[in-house]
Amino acid sequence: MTDFDGLVAVVTGGTYGIGAATVAALQSRGAIVATLDTAADCDKTADLPLTCDVRDPVAVDAAVATVVDRFGRIDILVNNAGIGATGDVTVNADDEWHSVLDVNVVGIARVSRAALPHLRRSPAASIVNTCSIAAQIGLPQRALYSASKGAVAALTLAMAADHVGDGIRVNAVIPGTADTPWVARLLDAADDPDAAGAALRGRQPIGRLVSADEVAYAITYLAGPQSASTTGVLLAVDGGVTGLRLAGAPPMA
Incomplete structure (x- = not known):
């Protein structure tokens, strides 16, 4: 498909996992893709890989200006950069x-x-x-991370309302537990990685982790011209976790 021909996309956190899969999916459909990432090995498969920390407003402004100087436009922004945290509210210090x-x-x-x-x-x-x-269900030992993603959901809807009059659609994907490097690190740190992995797979009705490619396909759908009437949507790609309660399924944990 070439429905993204001539369009320029910016993907933050584009080096690994969902971000890298999104870069590949957008490029496969004709988009020109710039990535903003702090990784030292910032994704070299992007058309314009830029080292940028989204916490630094000066660096962000400079990176966006570089994209426009190179390609003359920005049509799509995928805000994928994120970091995780574990623990209840007693665990994470204010700085975290x-x-x-x-x-x-x-x-x-x-x-x-x-x-x-x-x-x-x-x-x-x-x-x-x-x-x-x-953002939508209570997960144990994820207080800080859940709070941040709840804010992302609310921010998405507010941005959609603010910018629909500008002709800018704003949506979000809501992945379930995905097969990404961050999840792999969590499993490696578990007392019993095999049991922890089985628990993660077992809590999703489809019986496996969501793949990064599956989330990327959803992002590409929301970003593309074929979803021109879709805005203010939180699209779940979660293996049925949010909507399904199957008899005999293991409890959420």
Whole structure:
């Protein structure tokens, strides 16, 4: 498919996992893709890989300006950069709260703010934010992370209302537990990685983790011209976790 021909996309956190899969999916459909990432090995498969920390407004403004200088436009913004946290409210210190919220929530605002003047000039403008099922269901030992993703869900809807008049669609994907490097690190740190992995797979009605490619396909759908009437949507790609309660299924944990 070439429905993204001529469109320029910016993907934050584009080096690994869902971000990398999104870069590949957008490129496969004709988009030109720039990535903003702090990774030292910032994704070299992107058309324009840029090292950028979304916590730094000066770096964000400079990166967005570089994209426009190179390609002349921005049509799509995928706010995927994020960091995780574990523990209940007694575990995470204030500094960690500030850091996670700065990346996961304020980072979306910073990059969107920088891109908005260019998106307003696009005939196919779209913003897609990466949220999480942690925004919608109570997960143990995820207080800080859940709070940040709950804010992403609310921010997505508010942005959709604010910018529909500008011709900019704003949506979010809500992945379930996905097969990503972050989840792999969590499993590696578990006392019994095999049992922890089985528990994660077992809590999803489809019986497996969501793949990064599956989330990327949903992001690409929301970003693309074929979803021109879709805005203010939180699209679950969660293996049935949110909506299904099957007899005999293991409890959420």
